[in-house]
Amino acid sequence: MAPGKGRQIIATGVLFLKAIIIGAGEVGFYVAQRLASEQKDVVVIDRNPAVLQRILDHMDVQVLEGSGCSPLVLGEAGIQKANMLLAVTDSDEINLMACTFANMLAPGLTKLARIRNDEYIAYAEHLSREIGIGIIVNPEVEVVRTIEHMLSAPGAVDISDLAGGRIKLAGTWITEANPLAGTRLMDLRGKVGDRRMIVAAIVRNDKVIVPSGADEIRRGDLVYFVCEDTELQPVFSFLGNRPGRKSNVLIIGGGNIGLRLARSLEKKPLHVKLMDKNPERCTILANELGRTVVLNGDGTDQEALQEENIGQMDVIVTMTGNEESNILSSLLAKKLGTPMAITRLNKIAYMPLVRAIGLEHIVSPRMSAVNSIFKHVRKGGVLSTVAIKDQAEAMEALVSQDSSLVGQPLKDLNFPMGVLVLCIMRQDSVLIPSGNDVILSGDRFIILSLTESIPDVERMLSRVRGRS
Numbered sequence: 001m002a003p004g005k006g007r008q009i010i011a012t013g014v015l016f017l018k019a020i021i022i023g024a025g026e027v028g029f030y031v032a033q034r035l036a037s038e039q040k041d042v043v044v045i046d047r048n049p050a051v052l053q054r055i056l057d058h059m060d061v062q063v064l065e066g067s068g069c070s071p072l073v074l075g076e077a078g079i080q081k082a083n084m085l086l087a088v089t090d091s092d093e094i095n096l097m098a099c100t101f102a103n104m105l106a107p108g109l110t111k112l113a114r115i116r117n118d119e120y121i122a123y124a125e126h127l128s129r130e131i132g133i134g135i136i137v138n139p140e141v142e143v144v145r146t147i148e149h150m151l152s153a154p155g156a157v158d159i160s161d162l163a164g165g166r167i168k169l170a171g172t173w174i175t176e177a178n179p180l181a182g183t184r185l186m187d188l189r190g191k192v193g194d195r196r197m198i199v200a201a202i203v204r205n206d207k208v209i210v211p212s213g214a215d216e217i218r219r220g221d222l223v224y225f226v227c228e229d230t231e232l233q234p235v236f237s238f239l240g241n242r243p244g245r246k247s248n249v250l251i252i253g254g255g256n257i258g259l260r261l262a263r264s265l266e267k268k269p270l271h272v273k274l275m276d277k278n279p280e281r282c283t284i285l286a287n288e289l290g291r292t293v294v295l296n297g298d299g300t301d302q303e304a305l306q307e308e309n310i311g312q313m314d315v316i317v318t319m320t321g322n323e324e325s326n327i328l329s330s331l332l333a334k335k336l337g338t339p340m341a342i343t344r345l346n347k348i349a350y351m352p353l354v355r356a357i358g359l360e361h362i363v364s365p366r367m368s369a370v371n372s373i374f375k376h377v378r379k380g381g382v383l384s385t386v387a388i389k390d391q392a393e394a395m396e397a398l399v400s401q402d403s404s405l406v407g408q409p410l411k412d413l414n415f416p417m418g419v420l421v422l423c424i425m426r427q428d429s430v431l432i433p434s435g436n437d438v439i440l441s442g443d444r445f446i447i448l449s450l451t452e453s454i455p456d457v458e459r460m461l462s463r464v465r466g467r468s
Contacts, residue, residue, distance in 0.1 A: 018082045022068030022098045023089030024051040026348060026366040027114065031086060031373055036061050038455050043077045069097040071105060079106045086373060088114040103132040112376055114369055116140055116256065135376050140257050142368035144264050147317060147342055150361055155236045157360045160386040162396045162446055163425055168232050169200060169386055169394050171224045174217055178239055186213035197227040197235050198432055200422050200448045201388055206352055208391040210418050210450060224388060226422045226446065228430050247271055250313045252299030252329050253320035254285045261319065262292045275299055299329035311337030319344050330359050379458045392450050397461050401441040404463040411435030418450030419457060
């Protein structure tokens with residue numbers, strides 16, 4: 001498909017955003033899919049016709065085969081009429097060049113670049129001033145933060161920050177021994193007592209349910225709840241997830257993320273080992289790190305793991321760039337006695353399959369990138385957003401002074417089906433709201449919405465008093 005000659009299909013409906021996406025890899029694919037599902041105008045540019053065909057097979061968007069660095073291709077994609085350029089290829093340099101030419105052609109365009117090299121990130125202010133890159137997404141930083149959360153919250157298989165870390169969205173499996181098993185949500189308060197938490201979503205048979213009071217929490221459910229950061233440990237203790245020892249950590253894979261993670265964990269009271277099978281890389285790692293013990297070995301080799309007393313480790317974190325190796329290393333470690341395995345996956349579609357074989361703690365740089373991107377894509381004062389199973393999002397929104405929501409009780413807002421207001425942050429207070437609570441100017445509130453309801457939520461959040 002030559003530029004402009006490929007199949008071009010544009011989603012119908014009210015369009016709040018025209019986005020040009022450079023790169024049709026995993027990140028570009030999932031960003032395009034979520035935007036297209038919300039009836040937004042999307043153009044995806046890539047050199048590889050095979051990945052573009054995958055895009056066309058799964059969603060209704062426009063595609064162009066060519067270089068995202070080409071001014072001609074960007075012009076043909078309609079850059080003059082776009083609201084946002086998302087440069088999300090695996091190459092920092094291509095992303096920077098795409099933003100450079102986009103700035104020449106459309107200086108007022110919002111530009112987001114996926115950049116992982118710290119040498120480039122150190123010049124973020126220059127990149128913003130000289131070529132107009134307003135948003136830099138570094139998924140590696142988000143992955144390390146997620147792993148640190150998992151280490152600090154026993155029982156959490158998924159945990160994310162909202163409101164600058166003040167609010168946590170955490171997911172945990174409901175076992176037979178869990179005190180919430182068999183509880184209807186209308187009876188939840190009697191079970192949890194004075195613990196301040198609210199159930200945001202229930203994942204059952206890989207489907208997200210936005211719960212009502214009549215819904216029941218069942219054994220085998222993955223339940224997401226929201227609470228303040230200070231309540232996280234008490235809530236998990238109540239759920240039966242007692243803090244276990246997390247002092248001995250083995251990282252498999254000394255690439256960029258493995259090195260970044262080891263550096264971060266060195267600042268904590270932990271004993272950290274880092275294993276890589278490349279001897280030259282091990283030499284570099286040993287020079288870069290301080291307290292971390294660097295080992296030359298293969299994390300998929302059972303004997304190598306046994307030599308390092310893997311059964312005495314509290315946590316193994318598999319961070320190589322190969323999914324199969326990471327899965328095998330994690331399974332071996334658990335078989336040999338390591339209680340907790342955190343596994344890196346690049347292919348987002350693998351996640352439900354891997355959880356089915358007993359690996360519950362999964363991190364994905366690509367999904368981290370997608371979540372980071374969407375908090376900048378959302379309209380209506382949305383400050384941050386976290387996806388749940390690609391079927392729902394938790395969104396943190398700021399209520400402006402002229403918002404039509406101001407002065408309205410929650411029960412009168414007529415949110416669409418599949419939407420739940422989780423909490424309201426008012427100055428230093430966090431409120432678990434009732435229908436009678438009134439929205440005030442300056443409030444930040446967190447909403448859970450099914451994907452199909454997000455366009456309606458954005459419309460509500462964007463509406464100004466006195467306008468229809």
